[in-house]
Amino acid sequence: MIQFKKTSIGIALCVMTAMPATAAQTIKAVVIDGYPEKSMWVHEFSNFFIPEVEKRLASTGNYEMQWQESYGGSIVKPKGVLEGVKLGLGDIGIVTTIFHSSKLPSQALAAVTPFISDDARVVAKAVDEIAKEFPTMQKEFAKQKQVYLATGVVLNTYQLYSKKQVNRAADLEGSKVAGAGMNLRYIEGIDGAAGVRGGLTDFYNMLSTGLVDHAMLWPEAAKTFKIAEVGPYMLETDFGAVNSKTVTVNSSFWKKLPDEVKDVLQEVALEYRDHVANIAMERAAESRDAYVAAGGTIVEMSAEDKKQWADSMPNIALEWAQTLDKAGEPGSEMLKAYIAKLEAAGAVPTRDWTAGL
Missing domain, CATH: 3.40.190.170 (Bacterial extracellular solute-binding protein, family 7)
Known part of the structure; x- marks a missing residue:
């Protein structure tokens, strides 16, 4: 009887061992x-x-x-x-x-707060x-x-890439600027400047064919898509991450x-x-160096010129917030909370986008 039990247990263990684990x-x-x-x-x-x-x-x-x-x-x-x-x-x-x-x-929250x-x-x-x-x-x-x-x-900051050197917002007067959305509104305060909507994969051809004179993108993308070949001047606008x-x-x-x-x-x-x-x-830094190595020139923009550019824009953040408010969404609260988070992390806004709320 004892031998039978041992044999039965042994058979059972063998069967359990042979059984496959539950498949995922x-x-x-x-x-x-x-x-x-x-x-x-x-x-x-x-x-x-x-x-x-x-x-x-x-x-x-x-x-x-x-x-x-x-x-x-x-x-x-x-x-x-x-x-x-x-x-x-x-x-x-x-x-x-x-x-x-x-x-x-x-x-568009980050895009409306450059x-x-x-x-x-x-x-x-x-x-x-x-x-x-x-x-x-x-x-x-x-x-x-x-x-x-x-x-x-995916970007640290939008910059402006151009066929010819520019130093400030006023240098864009009468020109065409490629962008991919809300950033096209950054040029609305510049006389005669026209925005042309395009995608990242389009910007090289848009610059090379003369469809636009400038394009807004970021250094890593400029390196990836070889923008230095068609936009050899980068104005360090520091519009910001979005x-x-x-x-x-x-x-x-x-x-x-x-x-x-x-x-x-x-x-x-x-x-x-x-x-x-x-x-x-x-x-970011590596891509800037790669841009220069590929023949690009980086032009620094002064803090005063950045503030002048920011102040020349319509308050697109306020417009954004009020549009959401009218639709029954807490746009104003979202805007204030977002900027408060950036300031808590050490950011200093060039312009007060919450003015008027």
């Missing part, structure tokens, strides 16, 4: 961005976000992701990510929010906190059938995800936010 559930996800993989934020999504998600899911072994990464126009163009995620062409997207001022007006901070880390954190503390930003994405995960700040990317998830896809996967995506999105902002800051 595979979740397929299509990630889209219209920009090419060489773009810093896309590259870091592939090399930081995705590996981090996989590592954390592997720690429990319950789920694994099967990714389809579709960048550079393979599914959508740069301006088509918001619509692509809404339609389910992508499950996760990196939305360039500056293209969608009418659908995502609250995302000349305050060129620290991508501070701006990214402040905007993301505003998105969590006020419902407005998340509600706007919900209307587009998307769940907001985190803000992305949030221009948001990681979102299709709402229907999100609802089907297990809570464990949702938690991991949200955690990693915040780390991706800070990771990308840190890279933007690290590459």
Whole structure:
């Protein structure tokens, strides 16, 4: 009897050992961005976000992701990510929010407050906190059938790149300036200056063909897209860092995800936010040096000329806040809270954008 029990236990142990462990559930996800993989934020999504998600899911072994990464126009163009995620062409997207001022007006918060901070880390954190503390930003994405995960700040500051040297705002009179959204309003106080909307991938050709005389972009992008060849003068305007990317998830896809996967995506999105902002800051000086090495000339702009430029602009921050207020959203409170966060981090506004509230 004793021998029988030993044999039975031995057989049972052998059977248990032979049984395969429960297989992890595979979740397929299509990630889209219209920009090419060489773009810093896309590259870091592939090399930081995705590996981090996989590592954390592997720690429990319950789920694994099967990714389809579709960048550079393979599914959508740069301006088509918001619509692509809404339609389910992508499950996760990196939305360039500056293209969608009418659908995502609250995302322009940093763009309507130039000349305050060129620290991508501070701006990214402040905007993301505003998105969590006020419902407005998340509600706007919900209307587009998307769940907001985190803000992305991929530039330390917009600068002005030109075919001929300029030193101040007045030197832009009668010229054409390329921009990608709200920053086109920065030239509204300059006589005869006309803004021309374009995307980052368009700026090289716009300058080389003479469609525009100047373009507003940031040093890391200028290096990546070889802007020194067509815009050999950079005016150090220091317009500041802006949030221009948001990681979102299709709402229907999100609802089907297990809570464990949702938690991991949200955690990693915040780390991706800070990771990308840190890279933007690290590459800023290097990119300036690369621009000069490629034949570019950097022109310093005085503090007085920066203030004169800021004061010449319409108060676009006030307009932004009041427009949201009229729509029933706390625009004025968001604006004051955001600037307070920047000031608490050490930023000193060149102009008081809250004047009149």
